[in-house]
């Protein structure tokens with residue numbers, strides 16, 4: 001768990017980054033309607049959560065900085081027996097004051113009055129400039145007189161780029177649950193089942209292990225479905241002899257995991273499947289081995305493209321000189337996406353990839369990123385040897401950058417052909 005002291009440290013760091021005569025504000029997420037009068041389960045705004053660890057809606061966190069003092073104020077919903085009967089328990093201002101190490105706790109009903117007081121004489125406003133939240137729009141209206149208006153979001157995103165020891169523990173916990181889910185998918189008899197039924201087995205494992213939610217909608221894609229990169233329908237039957245691409249990860253205590261494994265329906269890879277699989281696997285292992293501080297993500301991308309393209313030439317999928325093929329972007333037909341992304345509170349952690357001068361940010365100790373090369377051969381692609389058609393493979397792990405290298409946080413999830421085959425139900 002992240003300690004209250006750590007949230008306090010994060011708020012103090014933000015206050016250090018803003019000048020004197022500033023007021024900053026971040027709001028909780030708004031509840032999301034599913035349809036008519038039904039709602040999605042509430043999920044806190046990631047930036048608000050990063051600074052507070054508070055999971056209730058209708059809340060705001062205010063940062064005040066003047067020459068002589070800094071102050072943080074948390075606004076929460078007040079206790080209300082009737083509403084709590086329907087909507088669930090609220091912490092209330094008194095308990096919030098005991099729990100959070102903020103300077104002041106107020107009830108959200110007083111927000112307008114208090115906030116209008118806070119902004120008096122302030123030169124800078126930091127808020128979620130591009131947010132669609134209704135509270136942000138209100139604040140924008142009330143603060144027309146403040147000339148210097150900044151987006152608070154990039155400041156937070158930059159902080160989120162480097163994970164603390166406690167955050168890394170949280171990510172590991174999330175991955176450990178996801179490991180169980182992928183292993184369950186490998187172990188069960190998949191004959192006669194549909195993709196959504198395998199999805200149910202995976203998400204069952206998330207929930208029984210206390211991960212309340214997935215971190216993104218699971219992709220369970222058999223055979224040619226895997227060649228649709230964002231396939232989430234998961235509606236087709238699992239066909240004997242084919243592969244299933246499973247991209248699934250839980251969110252546990254607000255930290256994501258993002259894992260892809262590609263496994264055979266009947267527990268055993270065919271020779272052609274093995275050839276493609278090992279090309280993706282060896283590429284992934286080689287790229288992971290390159291990860292250390294000061295390496296750039298673009299270098300990892302280029303290396304993956306080179307290794308995959310060379311391999312595709314060897315297998316007769318592409319023809320010609322691999323360097324020329326890359327120059328002409330011919331490989332993009334089969335490997336069209338990036339090598340990976342930052343991960344943390346969000347599966348695609350919205351931390352920056354470039355600095356303010358548009359220079360790529362190199363890897364640093366404490367960053368967490370996915371490494372997820374893939375190859376996708378459409379079933380109707382006549383330019384490719386028949387045996388490879390209709391196969392889509394991606395292998396994805398979550399990697400922590402360490403002082404002089406990296407740690408694969410999901411190393412314990414079966415991945416080599418032998419590992420997958422020996423854990424799998426064979427039919």
Ligand code: GLY
Nearest residue numbers: 216247258372396
């Ligand atoms: N699961 C989303 C991704 O791999 O980026």
Ligand code: MN
Nearest residue numbers: 258370372396
């Ligand atoms: Mn990913």
Ligand code: MN
Nearest residue numbers: 247258259396
């Ligand atoms: Mn993924």
